[in-house]
Amino acid sequence: MKGKETTMSEAKDTPLTTDPDDGSARLQEKILAEYPRLGLDDPFTFGCHPGVPCFNHCCSDVNIFLSPYDVLRLKKRLGITSGEFLDRYALMPVQKDMKTPVVLLRMSADGKRTCPFLTEAGCGVYEDRPWPCRMYPLGMAAAKDTPDGWRGERFWFLLREDVCKGFGEPTSWTVKEWLEDQGVEPYDDWGDAYKEVTIHKFFEDGGQLSPEKLNMFFTACYDLDKFRSFVFETTLLQRFEVDEDFIEEMKYDDESLLRFAFLWLRFSLFGEPTMRPRPEAVEEIMGKAAERRRALDKAATPSAGEATP
Ligand code: SF4
């Protein structure tokens, strides 16, 4: 289970920033300044089970930000397509000047904003619950004190929510033991791969994606079944050198497809050399560019008899 999230997801492994107008930045600054930092071997006591008086109290009225891997796991768990998942269970708020896609778990419209996956017995998707639900009561952050930001020193901290009585339970953990017990590792690995796209120098330098590119970004990461159609029903794979076995895997394996999506986005959005165009595709592009240049030169050259200034 998880705690009330006002701090949890906002502090989610995000480089700490110093923008004074940004509420989450203020929270992050508070965490950096006031919250005791924990390392992997530091201990804490916590327990969450059906016997705690607050059982199920923390899965309502929360904002849970979903990563592409969260969506991949949940849609697989539910046996539905990514499009169906997004339609039924996600909110995609659109904000002015947004840089990267934002996807939130849609809470039920029951007045209490209860998580759609909550059952009397607890979380109904427990084995595939999203990253923030796994992490609680821990939060994780990285101080933006190195040139490459989020790769800087990471630390963990405890999110003590009044509603949560789990802190009164006697079970002792180290941070490392908790992360292992909660199966956080694959989520962190996929989170790191996603950050290669979301926390890119392009954005740090003030870059802004066009609405079309932002839409492409969203589809490639979050709407994997639609992205699969794009990959296999267009000339994309004819234009790049991609291992044949990997192509076969992508036809049915969402994780392979998501890996490809990240590589393709880094190539197409930021010009990183993460994909290798096929020589014939390069020749075709060069040929078309030369054709365009010739057409422009021709248009700029005065024809015989035409007056020149
Ligand atoms: S996914 Fe599970 S743990 Fe997370 S809020 Fe919903 S019911 Fe609670």
Ligand code: SF4
């Ligand atoms: S102990 Fe904390 S995390 Fe567990 S159900 Fe209670 S409030 Fe939620």
